[in-house]
Amino acid sequence: MTTKTIIDSTHKGWWFITTLVIAGVVLTEAAFAAQTPEIVLKQVQSGTWNVTYNLAHPAKRLEFVRVRDESRAQRWRPTDEQFELKHSADLDVITRKDEGSFSNVSFNIPATYIHVRKEYAPFSPFSDGGLLIHSGRYHVCAGEERRVACPKDDTGDEGPWRITISPPTGAHVILHGEVVNGPVTFFDTHDGTNIYVGPAIPLETEHFLAVIDSDLPKNIHEKLFTYLPQFIEYFSQRLHKLSNRPMLFVSRDPELRTSGYSSQGGTLPNQIFMHLYGEGWDKEPDPATAHFIPWFFAHEAAHLFQKSRVSDAGFGSNPWIHEGSADAFASLSIKKFDPEADEYVMTRVSNAFKDCVQELSKMSGDPINAADKHGAFDVYYSCGMLMNLAADSSVRRASKGEKDLFDIWKVFLEEIDSGAVYAQATYLSVIERMGDAGTAEFLRKFASDPQTDPRATLLSGLKSAGVNEDILDELNAVDSAGE
Numbered sequence: 001m002t003t004k005t006i007i008d009s010t011h012k013g014w015w016f017i018t019t020l021v022i023a024g025v026v027l028t029e030a031a032f033a034a035q036t037p038e039i040v041l042k043q044v045q046s047g048t049w050n051v052t053y054n055l056a057h058p059a060k061r062l063e064f065v066r067v068r069d070e071s072r073a074q075r076w077r078p079t080d081e082q083f084e085l086k087h088s089a090d091l092d093v094i095t096r097k098d099e100g101s102f103s104n105v106s107f108n109i110p111a112t113y114i115h116v117r118k119e120y121a122p123f124s125p126f127s128d129g130g131l132l133i134h135s136g137r138y139h140v141c142a143g144e145e146r147r148v149a150c151p152k153d154d155t156g157d158e159g160p161w162r163i164t165i166s167p168p169t170g171a172h173v174i175l176h177g178e179v180v181n182g183p184v185t186f187f188d189t190h191d192g193t194n195i196y197v198g199p200a201i202p203l204e205t206e207h208f209l210a211v212i213d214s215d216l217p218k219n220i221h222e223k224l225f226t227y228l229p230q231f232i233e234y235f236s237q238r239l240h241k242l243s244n245r246p247m248l249f250v251s252r253d254p255e256l257r258t259s260g261y262s263s264q265g266g267t268l269p270n271q272i273f274m275h276l277y278g279e280g281w282d283k284e285p286d287p288a289t290a291h292f293i294p295w296f297f298a299h300e301a302a303h304l305f306q307k308s309r310v311s312d313a314g315f316g317s318n319p320w321i322h323e324g325s326a327d328a329f330a331s332l333s334i335k336k337f338d339p340e341a342d343e344y345v346m347t348r349v350s351n352a353f354k355d356c357v358q359e360l361s362k363m364s365g366d367p368i369n370a371a372d373k374h375g376a377f378d379v380y381y382s383c384g385m386l387m388n389l390a391a392d393s394s395v396r397r398a399s400k401g402e403k404d405l406f407d408i409w410k411v412f413l414e415e416i417d418s419g420a421v422y423a424q425a426t427y428l429s430v431i432e433r434m435g436d437a438g439t440a441e442f443l444r445k446f447a448s449d450p451q452t453d454p455r456a457t458l459l460s461g462l463k464s465a466g467v468n469e470d471i472l473d474e475l476n477a478v479d480s481a482g483e
Helices: 029-033 071-075 218-238 288-307 313-317 320-337 341-363 366-374 379-398 403-416 424-434 437-448 454-465 469-476
Strands: 006-007 013-019 020-022 040-044 046-060 061-064 081-088 092-096 102-110 123-125 131-134 138-143 161-166 170-174 178-180 184-188 194-198 209-212 247-252 262-268 271-277
Touching: 020 046, 029 123, 029 454, 046 061, 081 102, 131 424, 170 184, 170 366, 178 271, 184 209, 218 247, 218 313, 218 403, 262 288, 271 288, 288 320, 288 341, 320 341, 320 379, 320 403, 366 379, 366 424, 366 437, 379 403, 379 424, 379 437, 379 454, 403 424, 424 437, 437 454, 454 469
Parallel strands: 013 178, 020 184, 040 161, 209 247, 247 271
Antiparallel strands: 006 013, 040 046, 046 102, 061 092, 061 138, 081 092, 123 131, 131 194, 161 184, 170 178, 170 194, 262 271
């Protein structure tokens, strides 16, 4: 297969590709045809996109891989009334109403932002009419019976899916750092990726390639270009260098003008993204919001470096490790570059303690690792941050201040590179070797054992790990009963 490339000198040296096929997974045509449906995405009209699934072999049902709520069933409309999309429990399923087999099906979808809990935004609109699309939203597997088994590639990731996306007139596609005029076909796996469709041209910097909304408030723009390069540079020094410059997408919703400040962000491999909405961003931010911006970028920079060494599939286990450490990294690094953030950081730590104790108290004695069962995803952040700060204190004490949480993660990631499993046991073994066995055992019990008095257990564990007395005094004063 050949690709034709041209240089458009009006776009500062960016390579524009008229046709692009990216094969992240190498498959023969026959092997691919036996696995997952082909996915075709295109704009129907302004504000509406269409997805079509083409099956190599007829099937009676398509089941979605990533299901968090009923939003698909509420928003997706079949172009043929013979089909329906139903949501029940943790399943989103496409079938014919007569329960017969089918080889293709198509839906129209409003291309507007919605918040899906613990999931990437399906669409993030830009003020210039551009759109960030999360490909993982469209992953399905075909079969005959309930609970379809998805195929997996050689790395253990689900998929692959062959996706084709066609930009509307006047727009191009940005995928994996390439700007493409015309349809793009690529193979996608596991969590998927974010794809930009619109008129914007990426801004190339030393640290990242950025697509920044033209309506981004000036103060946010300044903080972005001040703090994110500093965090990327610092994490590169403390952990490892990234093999590629990441893509950064920052969008400002042109329609969703709710009161106050709202945002959603995240990372995928080699990507950071943030979507802003609400009228509050038009105003000068209050101190807490001003500090939130560097905190957000520190947290997401941590994930960027974590995911550069660990496959997305690995992050499915024990989220307190990566979510909690990302917040812990933010609390440790933000003060290096934001000298007025001490009070903000202490407030974040105090709130994490309160939230951790309250949420665990609602979980009928279940431990942190059972949070999914209760829908208590926030404990991975709140409890996880405090647990990782305990690990940080333990290692600092054992090394007389020469090592910290960054060194724990550097060793942990090196072990993953060498074939170790991304798992709680691996992580705790690193903490035990670099810190002490008592802290590692506290973390294991707090993560895995029933908690009858989470407040007392957490305070005792933090103290034994050597957490700063000022922090302990602050936490002891926290009213975690919520009265």
